[in-house]
Amino acid sequence: MAENKTKPTNASVTAFIGAIPDETRRADARALIALMRKATGEKPKMWGPSIVGFGSHHYVYDSGREGDMPLVGFSPRKAATVLYITRGFGGSEALLARLGKHTTGGGC
Numbered sequence: 001m002a003e004n005k006t007k008p009t010n011a012s013v014t015a016f017i018g019a020i021p022d023e024t025r026r027a028d029a030r031a032l033i034a035l036m037r038k039a040t041g042e043k044p045k046m047w048g049p050s051i052v053g054f055g056s057h058h059y060v061y062d063s064g065r066e067g068d069m070p071l072v073g074f075s076p077r078k079a080a081t082v083l084y085i086t087r088g089f090g091g092s093e094a095l096l097a098r099l100g101k102h103t104t105g106g107g108c
Helices: 013-018 023-040 092-098
Strands: 044-047 051-054 057-060 066-069 072-076 081-085
Touching: 013 023, 013 044, 013 051, 023 044, 023 051, 023 072, 023 081
Parallel strands: none
Antiparallel strands: 044 051, 051 072, 057 066, 072 081
């Protein structure tokens, strides 16, 4: 089975955010860090080269594939800022419905 590419690293979150070329995106990233840190009680950590994550969640698919992912995180991409949110806990669907306009992908 292939190994997960997205893993926690020792890269600097501050340096990553500081390298975002657009000031508005940098400000948005700093606001997300404050919000996610307060919500999770966790410090931000780089996951792979472009995801800022908070906490960790171990998952196992029915297929047997397993791995770790941040409880919540984000990636400030060119087209849009992508939010990563762990789903599947009691009330998660109701909270997503309150989020407003968004798209969801597959995932855990």
